[in-house]
């Protein structure tokens with residue numbers, strides 16, 4: 696009821712949430728994608744909204760719909776996502792739940808590629824901007840709390856720690872996306888919250904529950920929870 700009346704612990708706060716996969720074109724009809732459903736990002740946006748935050752939700756082409764009651768910006772590529780995030784500042788907190796393509800096809804074709812004309816296609820890749828790192832390293836107007844995700848298939852916490860340091864963010868929500876966990880694209884998540892001061896291992900739970908727990912931790916960190 697409190698959230699419906701707009702007086703939750705995050706009332707007056709602005710949150711940016713990225714979510715979903717990105718699509719990187721190969722030609723006008725083909726693209727490179729990944730298995731992110733966007734479910735965890737959507738749940739986080741909804742949980743922050745429920746605590747009263749104004750949420751800017753920047754989403755790639757996700758399988759799950761965006762939550763109600765948030766400002767949605769739909770993008771396709773990593774570079775479009777970076778631009779949309781840059782346009783959304785200032786914010787108190789930014790949560791980067793998107794599975795951003797690390798590389799784009801530098802030699803994407805302007806017309807549909809055809810078989811049998813000059814052999815097999817050869818794709819050349821360029822690295823995409825690191826949206827999380829760029830926000831975490833903003834010299835002016837940086838959100839007070841910058842939260843990244845780390846999808847790993849091995850040495851989950853060690854890789855997450857390295858990512859926290861390399862990217863300069865405040866927290867990393869690390870998860871094991873090995874195929875045998877069934878996490879990627881599933882309804883549940885098992886995460887480790889890695890901060891400068893330590894690691895919390897959260898039990899496997901529904902993505903909505905992970906989101907609510909994260910949102911209340913964010914409210915506490917911003918001094919409003």
Ligand code: CTP
Pocket residue numbers: 713773791792793794795796797823824825826827828842843844845846847858
């Ligand atoms: N991220 C981002 N922009 C990118 C790549 C990643 O904002 N171009 C964000 C993701 O949304 C996530 C975090 O960075 O919050 C970590 O993403 P991840 O893919 O695990 O890390 P990378 O630095 O890309 O390293 P790698 O994929 O090689 O493990």
Ligand code: CA
Pocket residue numbers: 795796797
């Ligand atoms: Ca990556």
